[in-house]
Amino acid sequence: MKIIVVAPPAYPVSPKTGGSVEISLYQISHRVSTIHQVTILSRNKNKLPPITKKGQFTIVRFPKKEKYINQMISFTGKNEFDIIQVENRPAFVVPLRKKFPHKKILLVLHSLTFMKKLKKELQTEIIKKTDAILCNSEFIRNEYMNIFPADAHKFHTIYLGADLDRFRPPSLEEKLKERKKYSVEDSFNVLFAGRIIPGKGVHLLVKAVGTLKNKYPYIKLILIGPCLNKNYRTLLEQEGKNAGIDIRFIGSIEPSDMHRMYWLGDCFVLPTQFHEAFGLVNIEAMASGLPVIASNRGGVPEILHSESGILIEDYQNEEAFRQAIEQIIRFPSQRREMEKIGLDRAQHFSWENAAQRYCHFYEQLIIST
Numbered sequence: 001m002k003i004i005v006v007a008p009p010a011y012p013v014s015p016k017t018g019g020s021v022e023i024s025l026y027q028i029s030h031r032v033s034t035i036h037q038v039t040i041l042s043r044n045k046n047k048l049p050p051i052t053k054k055g056q057f058t059i060v061r062f063p064k065k066e067k068y069i070n071q072m073i074s075f076t077g078k079n080e081f082d083i084i085q086v087e088n089r090p091a092f093v094v095p096l097r098k099k100f101p102h103k104k105i106l107l108v109l110h111s112l113t114f115m116k117k118l119k120k121e122l123q124t125e126i127i128k129k130t131d132a133i134l135c136n137s138e139f140i141r142n143e144y145m146n147i148f149p150a151d152a153h154k155f156h157t158i159y160l161g162a163d164l165d166r167f168r169p170p171s172l173e174e175k176l177k178e179r180k181k182y183s184v185e186d187s188f189n190v191l192f193a194g195r196i197i198p199g200k201g202v203h204l205l206v207k208a209v210g211t212l213k214n215k216y217p218y219i220k221l222i223l224i225g226p227c228l229n230k231n232y233r234t235l236l237e238q239e240g241k242n243a244g245i246d247i248r249f250i251g252s253i254e255p256s257d258m259h260r261m262y263w264l265g266d267c268f269v270l271p272t273q274f275h276e277a278f279g280l281v282n283i284e285a286m287a288s289g290l291p292v293i294a295s296n297r298g299g300v301p302e303i304l305h306s307e308s309g310i311l312i313e314d315y316q317n318e319e320a321f322r323q324a325i326e327q328i329i330r331f332p333s334q335r336r337e338m339e340k341i342g343l344d345r346a347q348h349f350s351w352e353n354a355a356q357r358y359c360h361f362y363e364q365l366i367i368s369t
Contacts, residue, residue: 001036001362004076005029005085006092009068013042013059014052016256020280021088021110023255024136024160024354031355033057036362039079041072073099082366090115090126097129104365108134111277112143127151132365136160136278137299158358159302161351162283166259169289169343178263182248187220188329191265191290193258193281194272196227196236196249201271201295201315206236208271208321210243216329222248224261262288267328267335270294271312271321279303283349286342291335293324303349308342 005025011018013026022042029038033056044050044061052059062071069092076084076096083104086092091114093107107130109115115123127133127148133155135141145152170178179185190209196202202223209221221240227233227249240247253261262268268285270276275298282303285292292308294300295315304311310327314320328335 002081003038003083004081005040006072007042009043012045016254027351028355030057093126104131139299140277161349161354162287164350167284167287170263175263178260187218188266189220191222191268193224199274201273204271204318206239207318211322213245220246224250226252268292276300287346289339291338308345
């Protein structure tokens with residue numbers, strides 16, 4: 001079977017670049033390519049080679065010289081394929097269907113964001129012209145099924161995963177070595193990973209850690225990820241200064257290095273205010289042996305159970321996060337049990353499992369009418 005995967009144009013696809021969408025499609029696609037021929041079409045940035053090929057797995061990267069969707073259509077029209085897989089850009093479906101009226105088109109939706117930006121009439125047209133839609137959580141699937149009840153049968157769920165060979169508990173030597181790099185070896189480190197924006201609730205986390213500083217002077221807050229809003233960063237820095245806490249802004253980390261960042265933490269907190277579609281960072285943290293605290297929002301409870309972490313119902317209240325962090329500090333035996341159960345839970349979310357489900361789904365899609 002030959003599959004063309006149309007990546008979003010925002011970031012290039014490679015083992016070392018991209019956001020969560022690019023990471024997931026790369027990790028799944030190159031595993032699927034052990035069975036099927038997979039070609040990812042992507043934007044080129046960072047001076048990556050225009051073509052990367054290994055066995056049945058190919059990435060073709062297009063320069064920013066003309067409209068992205070036109071480049072996708074031109075390439076696809078010159079090559080044989082069985083399925084066009086559109087990743088998280090639903091608007092691409094209509095022009096692709098117009099050009100390839102009899103081919104299978106699979107739309108993969110990682111969030112509600114890009115569909116909501118479109119007019120309702122266009123949304124309906126997209127769903128009608130798609131053979132099937134994959135979502136990365138039951139939460140996302142149910143949301144779309146409620147919006148498009150007449151086409152509810154088209155929506156399916158395949159969970160994402162993590163590279164469990166890399167995201168794993170570190171040895172004591174590995175942990176100490178990584179912590180020494182950032183001078184956080186003698187502290188209790190609260191870790192966050194993701195975009196540092198108000199919607200992720202990072203300000204609540206700063207306040208929560210700040211209220212613990214007097215009681216636990218060795219506590220630190222480590223923030224992994226981009227903070228593009230200078231005003232928001234200034235707000236966080238001022239809040240931390242007022243509370244007397246040490247905030248470490250690590251910044252963006254290449255996907256290939258991200259697993260080592262979890263070794264800096266003693267607990268992981270995701271205080272998101274969004275309806276998270278999936279929350280891949282929670283899996284990565286659990287697989288790395290960390291107890292996890294997260295807002296009970298969106299698809300998060302599909303990953304994180306009460307036994308494997310702490311789900312926060314009152315997610316707009318920093319006091320709820322303070323109590324959860326203190327619970328982990330005060331009760332080490334409970335913390336170790338969370339780590340054990342979380343690690344076991346994470347094993348269900350591997351990229352290998354996701355790739356197997358994709359392969360089965362492709363086979364069903366081809367034989368469907």
